[in-house]
Amino acid sequence: FTYFYGKPRWARTSPVTLTYAFSPYDMINYIGLSDIKVVFKRAFSRWASVIPVNFAEIEEYESADIRIGFYHRDHGDGEPFDGVLGVLAHAFSPENGRFHLDAAETWAVDFDKVKSKVAVDLESVATHEIGHVLGLAHTSVKEAVMYPSLSPRTKKVDLKIDDVEGVQALYGSNPNFRFSSLIESENSSNHG
């Protein structure tokens, strides 16, 4: 795992609660908002399960710590998107909170229902970008969520040891988290 320059983190006193909200204007319309919210809730909860940080959705977009939206091409932050595939999304390091997804992608929440060869798993990308929002940069561990590339029609949502060690070095461990269960999980997936 790696960090952004200066190792920024959300510097709040424990227990940390970060709010998130979806843009009222810049969303996609072919996936229901309720489905998108379910996907993001799961993605946030994965990180919350390993660190003492809670995430709460709020309606007030402008005042949210983490602001999520889907954007086309040049959207004003100096990092224009590039159309189908290529760059899928980007997010800013703490404590900026901007979380942008490329609206040109064919986002999917269920590959059984989306047959496109260029469909991209929304939950996998959401989980990865939340890692950036929390302060993790990219890793060289291919199996980890924070690896920079993701093939279409691929799901990668489970945090790996590399992801967990990285984020826990920033925020500490969730008291309910057991490393042994993660190791067991990785071993079973490696051998299974």
Added chain:
Amino acid sequence: RITPDQVTVITVDSTNTHNATWHEFTRFLDAGKGSHVSGMSELKKYFKRFGYLPFIANFTDIFDTQLESAVILYQTKLGLPVTGKLDTDTISTIISPRCGVSDTDHHRIHATKH
């Protein structure tokens, strides 16, 4: 001018799902230091985009020492075999869809909320 061989490569790969722009980088397969391939400046822009090369106003189409260093750094950062060449693993990873956050230049998209 597109040669028949190049057309064949494009046709084969049209069945996969890689980004159309980056997909053109497949023609740099097996290129190494000293190679001169038309369009390689675009690959240098890719490496600059993700933090492996510094900004240069006019990138050339020559596989120079600087590009070789970028390839080695890229292979190291992405957990690939470090060959310094644009081998199959490296090209395949380069053309894969990815996150827009830089791999090395962590200043670029680091901003503070005001």
